[in-house]
Amino acid sequence: MSAVSGPQVNEVDLHEDDDLDGPWWKDREVLVPVFSGIALLAGLICEWSGVETPALGLFWIGLLLGGSTFVPGAIRTLFTQGKLGISLLMTISAVGAVILGYVEEAAALAFLYSIAEALEDKAMDRARGGLRALLKLVPETATVLVDGASRQVAAQELTAGQLMLVRPGERIATDGIVRSGLSSLDTSAITGESIPVEVEPGEAVSAGAINTVGALEVEATAAGTDNSLTTIVELVEQAQADKGDRARLADRIARPLVPGVLILAILVALLGSLFGDPELWITRALVVLVAASPCALAISVPITVVAAIGSASRFGVIIKSGAIFERFGGVRHVAVDKTGTLTRNEPTVTAILTTAENTQDDVLGWAAALEQHSTHPLAAAIATASPDAPAATKVSELAGHGIQGHIHGTTVTVGSPRWLESGTLTDQVASLESQGMTVVIVHRDNTPVGAIGVRDELRPEVPEVVRTLTSQGIGITMLTGDNTRTAHALAAQAGITDVRAELRPEDKAAAITELTHTTSVAMIGDGINDAPALAASDIGIAMGATGSDAAIESADVAFTGHDLRLIPRAFDHARRGRRIINQNIILSLLIIIVLLPLALFGVLGLAAVVLVHEIAEVIVIGNGIRARGVSRTRAQARAR
Numbered sequence: 001m002s003a004v005s006g007p008q009v010n011e012v013d014l015h016e017d018d019d020l021d022g023p024w025w026k027d028r029e030v031l032v033p034v035f036s037g038i039a040l041l042a043g044l045i046c047e048w049s050g051v052e053t054p055a056l057g058l059f060w061i062g063l064l065l066g067g068s069t070f071v072p073g074a075i076r077t078l079f080t081q082g083k084l085g086i087s088l089l090m091t092i093s094a095v096g097a098v099i100l101g102y103v104e105e106a107a108a109l110a111f112l113y114s115i116a117e118a119l120e121d122k123a124m125d126r127a128r129g130g131l132r133a134l135l136k137l138v139p140e141t142a143t144v145l146v147d148g149a150s151r152q153v154a155a156q157e158l159t160a161g162q163l164m165l166v167r168p169g170e171r172i173a174t175d176g177i178v179r180s181g182l183s184s185l186d187t188s189a190i191t192g193e194s195i196p197v198e199v200e201p202g203e204a205v206s207a208g209a210i211n212t213v214g215a216l217e218v219e220a221t222a223a224g225t226d227n228s229l230t231t232i233v234e235l236v237e238q239a240q241a242d243k244g245d246r247a248r249l250a251d252r253i254a255r256p257l258v259p260g261v262l263i264l265a266i267l268v269a270l271l272g273s274l275f276g277d278p279e280l281w282i283t284r285a286l287v288v289l290v291a292a293s294p295c296a297l298a299i300s301v302p303i304t305v306v307a308a309i310g311s312a313s314r315f316g317v318i319i320k321s322g323a324i325f326e327r328f329g330g331v332r333h334v335a336v337d338k339t340g341t342l343t344r345n346e347p348t349v350t351a352i353l354t355t356a357e358n359t360q361d362d363v364l365g366w367a368a369a370l371e372q373h374s375t376h377p378l379a380a381a382i383a384t385a386s387p388d389a390p391a392a393t394k395v396s397e398l399a400g401h402g403i404q405g406h407i408h409g410t411t412v413t414v415g416s417p418r419w420l421e422s423g424t425l426t427d428q429v430a431s432l433e434s435q436g437m438t439v440v441i442v443h444r445d446n447t448p449v450g451a452i453g454v455r456d457e458l459r460p461e462v463p464e465v466v467r468t469l470t471s472q473g474i475g476i477t478m479l480t481g482d483n484t485r486t487a488h489a490l491a492a493q494a495g496i497t498d499v500r501a502e503l504r505p506e507d508k509a510a511a512i513t514e515l516t517h518t519t520s521v522a523m524i525g526d527g528i529n530d531a532p533a534l535a536a537s538d539i540g541i542a543m544g545a546t547g548s549d550a551a552i553e554s555a556d557v558a559f560t561g562h563d564l565r566l567i568p569r570a571f572d573h574a575r576r577g578r579r580i581i582n583q584n585i586i587l588s589l590l591i592i593i594v595l596l597p598l599a600l601f602g603v604l605g606l607a608a609v610v611l612v613h614e615i616a617e618v619i620v621i622g623n624g625i626r627a628r629g630v631s632r633t634r635a636q637a638r639a640r
């Protein structure tokens with residue numbers, strides 16, 4: 001394992017790989033459907049004005065423009081993958097309408113379907129490529145020790161067994177075991193935990209961790225190209241491959257519908273031709289095709305999704321695809337990362353113990369006087385808690401142990417209970433640790449005078465959010481890499497009973513996989529260590545715009561803020577959108593069920609069938625647009 005100094009480390013930039021979208025009027029995917037609609041509208045104006053020939057030409061232009069957005073893909077998918085989707089049925093319906101001489105109706109179908117798909121695609125554009133950015137946590141070079149001499153090598157060339165020197169401020173390049181030295185490691189980028197971990201000889205360390213104080217000699221246990229970080233990448237990619245491109249709901253309905261309708265139309269044409277007028281029954285077969293076309297379904301579902309996704313983005317929830325939105329409303333269980341999601345990810349002083357002859361202000365002030373000179377996150381928490389601390393001199397850090405200095409002629413030492421005796425405070429220190437706090441002991445002239453408990457506190461809204469989710473029928477599980485004692489202490493405050501602690505990234509992914517065997521699960525996290533679990537879940541939710549690229553790339557939904565009250569509001573919104581989608585699907589299918597026999601027996605001709613479809617399209621589009629108006633009163637009430 002090796003590292004490079006701070007300036008050489010390439011930190012992950014959340015947006016560096018984002019594809020910046022230009023204005024819609026420069027986007028061909030939007031312009032083509034728009035021009036299709038313009039041609040259709042111009043054709044209708046010409047037709048109403050009695051100018052038939054230009055009207056027909058404009059209808060053809062509108063039809064060809066609209067059809068160009070989905071017909072080639074439908075045919076290509078049919079011949080290369082053998083898949084029958086809703087685009088194919090829309091293609092067949094448009095062709096059938098043209099054969100029967102209804103070019104205007106075919107143009108209308110093509111325009112409506114193409115514009116709905118284009119709007120959905122634009123609403124759900126996403127940046128790609130962020131996953132690989134986590135590998136930037138590995139430095140480009142490492143310092144290795146050979147016969148006592150140090151030399152720089154490329155991190156990718158590291159092999160197991162090499163001994164590496166990791167200086168303070170450097171990032172570890174691959175997994176290994178500490179052979180010499182005492183220090184603390186900042187593992188927040190890997191495990192998500194905000195409080196550094198003390199390490200000593202014999203302890204394992206992971207690639208990507210930052211050495212904060214003393215120099216370490218680390219024996220590599222993995223190659224530079226095959227360590228815990230590369231494993232995370234592989235886990236995420238595998239989970240995404242397993243999840244696959246889950247079909248949209250409309251496509252899943254169309255899968256059996258398309259072949260069924262085609263078989264029915266062929267039977268109508270063949271049997272009708274055998275026992276009656278071939279022209280009549282072939283025409284009826286084409287009318288049956290149009291009658292069975294799920295036009296309303298094809299248009300209303302994307303419109304509903306676009307409306308719902310646009311509305312969600314306005315209150316800070318970014319949903320990456322239509323299929324994801326459709327699944328979002330069906331989630332019944334939530335797995336939540338602890339650090340940075342349920343907690344503030346900002347360690348703070350939460351308890352101060354003192355011996356009888358000292359006050360809390362004295363103990364805190366002495367500790368803060370020394371900790372001002374340290375960059376350790378615990379030190380920052382203590383220094384912040386006592387801004388008026390006295391001045392300290394001759395301050396020195398004792399690598400892996402603590403810090404020492406002189407205050408008003410006395411020697412003050414602050415360090416871990418593993419190094420400093422806690423004296424009469426031993427039982428109280430144990431009690432603080434049982435509550436999930438990290439404790440430092442304060443000595444004055446080699447005598448214990450106090451102890452300070454530091455903890456990453458829960459966000460204040462967490463208990464209410466847990467209660468709200470429970471009332472919505474959503475189960476909750478806490479997943480964390482932190483120790484069991486801390487995890488259970490914070491879970492008890494939050495009201496969460498299912499707690500799984502001391503988990504590595506692959507353990508979190510395995511826990512998610514276990515949960516998904518019984519219900520639909522959403523995973524909420526914000527760090528690199530959460531990426532495999534986010535990818536393995538039915539819905540992965542990345543918290544906060546400052547989350548890692550790996551988390552955001554692996555997730556299906558991203559929250560732009562850290563206010564957890566967005567969670568129940570987002571679920572409420574998704575469920576409402578799902579209900580609207582279901583309403584539109586039922587209505588669309590009912591229309592097909594009613595129209596099919598009427599078309600089959602000649603009760604309705606093509607003009608009447610197309611008219612019914614267009615009326616239905618207006619109804620379901622209007623219903624779909626309701627998804628923009630989230631039940632704000634209820635959602636916001638729950639969010640308060």
